[in-house]
Amino acid sequence: MTTIETIREIALSFPEVTEAPHFEKTSFSVKKKIFVTYDDKLNRACVKLSEIDQNIFSLADSTHIYPVKNKWGKQGWTFVQLGRLNKDILKDILTTAYCRVAPKKYTNQTNYKL
Secondary structure (H helix, E strand, C coil): CECHHHHHHHHCCCCCEEEEEECCEEEEEECCEEEEEEECCCCEEEEECCHHHHHHHHHHCCCCEEECCCHHHHCCEEEEECECCCHHHHHHHHHHHHHHHCCHHHHCCHHHCC
């Protein structure tokens, strides 16, 4: 089962990531750019992906991974329902989101290259 602890473990393993409150949610960012937020009440994350990555992940599991239903979704923001989501898929999603916003000097490291 994936939880905030799973998100925290993965997100904080990336270079220069910080955790902070974001309204009523928890956010993870790199160089002040948020790549994931977590809503405790809904046990749901919201990640920043490209439209292509959003489509690929959504096709893989549209029950748990789907675009935000407004202009944010068209910009790549994607909901990820946690609960039974596989940890490896979550790691792939968070890595993709991190690489989307992080400076290239961090994403060019072998462990984070996509």
